[in-house]
Amino acid sequence: MPPTSAAAPRSPLPAVVAVDWGTSSLRAWVLGPDGAPLAETRSAEGMDVVAAGGFEAVLRARLGELGAALDGLPRPLPVVLCGMVGARQGWREAGYLEVPVPLLEVADGATAVAAEGLDARILPGLALRRPERHDVMRGEETQLLGLVLHEPEASGLVCMPGTHCKWVRLASGAVSDFTTVMTGELFALLSRDSILRHTLAGAAASGEPEAAGFRSGLAEGLAEPGLLGARLFSIRAGHLLAGIEGTEAADRLSGLLIGAEVGAALAAAAPDGPIRLVASGRLARLYDAAIRAAGREVRLVDADDAVRSGLIHAARRFWPLAEGDPAR
Amino acid sequence: MPPTSAAAPRSPLPAVVAVDWGTSSLRAWVLGPDGAPLAETRSAEGMDVVAAGGFEAVLRARLGELGAALDGLPRPLPVVLCGMVGARQGWREAGYLEVPVPLLEVADGATAVAAEGLDARILPGLALRRPERHDVMRGEETQLLGLVLHEPEASGLVCMPGTHCKWVRLASGAVSDFTTVMTGELFALLSRDSILRHTLAGAAASGEPEAAGFRSGLAEGLAEPGLLGARLFSIRAGHLLAGIEGTEAADRLSGLLIGAEVGAALAAAAPDGPIRLVASGRLARLYDAAIRAAGREVRLVDADDAVRSGLIHAARRFWPLAEGDPAR
Numbered sequence: 020m021p022p023t024s025a026a027a028p029r030s031p032l033p034a035v036v037a038v039d040w041g042t043s044s045l046r047a048w049v050l051g052p053d054g055a056p057l058a059e060t061r062s063a064e065g066m067d068v069v070a071a072g073g074f075e076a077v078l079r080a081r082l083g084e085l086g087a088a089l090d091g092l093p094r095p096l097p098v099v100l101c102g103m104v105g106a107r108q109g110w111r112e113a114g115y116l117e118v119p120v121p122l123l124e125v126a127d128g129a130t131a132v133a134a135e136g137l138d139a140r141i142l143p144g145l146a147l148r149r150p151e152r153h154d155v156m157r158g159e160e161t162q163l164l165g166l167v168l169h170e171p172e173a174s175g176l177v178c179m180p181g182t183h184c185k186w187v188r189l190a191s192g193a194v195s196d197f198t199t200v201m202t203g204e205l206f207a208l209l210s211r212d213s214i215l216r217h218t219l220a221g222a223a224a225s226g227e228p229e230a231a232g233f234r235s236g237l238a239e240g241l242a243e244p245g246l247l248g249a250r251l252f253s254i255r256a257g258h259l260l261a262g263i264e265g266t267e268a269a270d271r272l273s274g275l276l277i278g279a280e281v282g283a284a285l286a287a288a289a290p291d292g293p294i295r296l297v298a299s300g301r302l303a304r305l306y307d308a309a310i311r312a313a314g315r316e317v318r319l320v321d322a323d324d325a326v327r328s329g330l331i332h333a334a335r336r337f338w339p340l341a342e343g344d345p346a347r
Numbered sequence: 348m349p350p351t352s353a354a355a356p357r358s359p360l361p362a363v364v365a366v367d368w369g370t371s372s373l374r375a376w377v378l379g380p381d382g383a384p385l386a387e388t389r390s391a392e393g394m395d396v397v398a399a400g401g402f403e404a405v406l407r408a409r410l411g412e413l414g415a416a417l418d419g420l421p422r423p424l425p426v427v428l429c430g431m432v433g434a435r436q437g438w439r440e441a442g443y444l445e446v447p448v449p450l451l452e453v454a455d456g457a458t459a460v461a462a463e464g465l466d467a468r469i470l471p472g473l474a475l476r477r478p479e480r481h482d483v484m485r486g487e488e489t490q491l492l493g494l495v496l497h498e499p500e501a502s503g504l505v506c507m508p509g510t511h512c513k514w515v516r517l518a519s520g521a522v523s524d525f526t527t528v529m530t531g532e533l534f535a536l537l538s539r540d541s542i543l544r545h546t547l548a549g550a551a552a553s554g555e556p557e558a559a560g561f562r563s564g565l566a567e568g569l570a571e572p573g574l575l576g577a578r579l580f581s582i583r584a585g586h587l588l589a590g591i592e593g594t595e596a597a598d599r600l601s602g603l604l605i606g607a608e609v610g611a612a613l614a615a616a617a618p619d620g621p622i623r624l625v626a627s628g629r630l631a632r633l634y635d636a637a638i639r640a641a642g643r644e645v646r647l648v649d650a651d652d653a654v655r656s657g658l659i660h661a662a663r664r665f666w667p668l669a670e671g672d673p674a675r
Contacts, residue, residue: 107587115588146588151567153584183542183580199580201541208536213529214511239479244573245611248604252511252527256481259435260443260474276576283573 033057033088034340036096037330038078040104041158042066042182046323047081049088049096052340054331058088066103074110075134098139099334101326102158105130105141115146115155121193122164123171126333140337142330145194154199158326159185162297165328166320167192176288177295178281178310179322180302182207186284189295202280209251209272218258222265224273226301228308232263232270240278241313244286247279273305281309293318297325361385361416362668364424365658366406368432369486370394370510374651375409377416377424380668382659386416394431402438403462426467427662429654430486433458433469443474443483449521450492451499454661468665470658473522482527486654487513490625493656494648495520504616505623506609506638507650508630510535514612517623530608537579537600546586550593552601554629556636560591560598568606569641572614575607601633609637621646625653 031051038047043065049058064077078098082089089096105113113130128143144157159179167173167189177187182203188196206224209215227233239250254271257263263271285294293316296306303319310317334340359379366375371393377386392405406426410417417424433441441458456471472485487507495501495517505515510531516524534552537543555561567578582599585591591599613622621644624634631647638645662668 147584148588152578152581153588154581155584155587186577198577199584200576201579202576204541205576208540212536212540213532243611245571245575245607245614247573247575248528248530248533248608249514249526249611250480251529253480253482256475256483256527259483260476260481279573280576283571283577286573 031055031057033092033096035331035334035338036082036085036089036098037327037334038081038098038100038104039102039158039161039326039330040066040100040109041102045077045081047085048327049085050327050331050334054327056327058085060084066106066109071108074104075137078110078137078139095136095138097334097338098137099129099142099330099337100139101142101161101330101333105144105157109141111141113141113143113157115144116160118145118147118197119190119193119195120145120160122160122167123192125160125164125329126336129333129337138338140333142333145197147197154197156185156197156199159187159297160194161329161333162320162322162325163187163189163194163329164332165325165330166295166297168328168332173295175292175295176284177297178284178306179297180306184280198284200280200284202276206273206276210269215251215254215268215272218255218264218268219272220265222269224269225266226305227270228304230267230270232267233274233305233308236271236274236276237278237309237312238274240275240280241282241309242278244279244283247275250275250279277305277309278312281306281313285310285313285315290315292316295320297322299323359383359385361420361424363659363662363666364410364413364417364426365655365662366409366426366428366430366432367486367489367654367658368394368428368430368437370431373405373409375413376655377413378655378659378662382655384655386413388412394434394437399436402432403465406438406465406467423464423466425662425666426465427457427470427658427665428467429470429489429658429661433472433485437469439469441469441471441485443472444488446473446475446525447518447521447523448473448488450488450495451520453488453492453657454664457661457665466666468661470661473525475525482525484513484525484527487515487625488522489657489661490648490650490653491515491517491522491657492660493653493658494623494625496656496660501623503620503623504612505625506612506634507625508634512608526612528608528612530604534601534604538597543579543582543596543600546583546592546596547600548593550597552597553594554633555598556632558595558598560595561602561633561636564599564602564604565606565637565640566602568603568608569610569637570606572607572611575603578603578607605633605637606640609634609641613638613641613643618643620644623648625650627651 034052048056129140132139147154179185184200297320299322362380376384457468460467475482507513512528625648627650
């Protein structure tokens, strides 16, 4: 039975628009002052497909789509953004904070974007500069900020799957090191453009950790990450000699790539407690299976919850968001 | 001073046309009865670009190009072929010999192709069927045949670089095991289609083993082949944070991929004598540097010489090629 209006708690009023704008997609939420999501929009308008100079128009269109939640407010809500929207090829370059970075300082590096009737701030990325290795992230730092808000002294290894997966070392709520692995992009390239395309023939992976192809690929990848290059072609040979193709072959490719990634990352990591896995949906299931198969415990952190927590925390640093505050 | 016609040794008469027809290119030679090359043609008409049913016409066009060497013969020369031309998507499927394979038996598995005025034989490929792994090769078995003709009891590891590199274990002139690594194809895919394309910006690798980018990538790849996936993105980050791009970045990609391949292959190999490297040109230089950097000796075998030796040996099994024989 729906609650009657008399019994219903008062709905929080909208306080801020939070945007996670990555390479391949954009997600925007209207959040209440406590961070509760009141409305949401998703689109495939990632940085890769937005033309230079086109970011503001795309954002305004998304705000239009969130209109029902925004109508009738005395003035426009402020907008807090993270991800590739702050890259050099994005809306406005938001710079990098240099590792080691206490995550509670992420908001301090934000870049303001002034535009007619818009008050927007883009959070910075993180950069690792070592004599032997460079690395960068944009967007994941905001998920990590959300994570440490719940666990201020979090330490240990964090796995953040995606097109460019991040493996992050936390030490007492700070990022001390991280590495990017191009697993998602390699899967897409190999499926679509390599000799393996004849074997996969357009089939997607099932996304099921129990699928036979995923399990066999995962076991081989975990056991010998260095032989990944040598195992990929076995997918083609298995087609020619044993007729293994389509979804089973795609699952095997997925298992080999994720297995090699997880195997290499954990081989280099001290066994210091569970691995925090920041993910959702299909990737959460597959990486959970992979990390457990490697003999490590998993603590799952929902990626959407984490990024919203990080964004609302940053927003509170920029604007007063309490009920009755001037932003509403 | 050019030799006078009186002093010149009699040129051998043409005896056979030998064709190495791979995925991305075709090379054909007119050979004398002793295997000496009398004329040569090369083209980019590999299996990947020849339409189904189009192989015979392409071969006739190449024979036409070799016309000067073939004109005036009493009848057409026989043609011996190896490589992807014998694949299911090639001219005629030539089957596989199952490992272990004594290389002197390769010619026994040839497939005859009858066509108007053409007497052609395609050599078979090799297949590895193990419960845990399948693999296939086409073309390299003929180079290996050429190798064992000079060293009938050859044993040890053979490195055969290319789009799909082969690492072959020989035991007394037989192939006992082999593995394909997709290094060349990965280089092409990552250069052209991945996020790294922005960093390479169309630049080719220098192909120089002494180039700084190649040396740094090679050292990292050799040291930790399992971290290849994690090192690839450092090329992008090195561009964003340190401005390393173009040829230097392409060299680094080449070094990382070759280093990880060689490092993984040698880690799994007993230290039993020099590595035979069947290659020529740029790849011979780069892999020679990589194998030596891993602390192993190299014995270079010219890939073109080897494939011609294998093809002429097989041709002698099919047709009498001695001077004055009925083929001429």
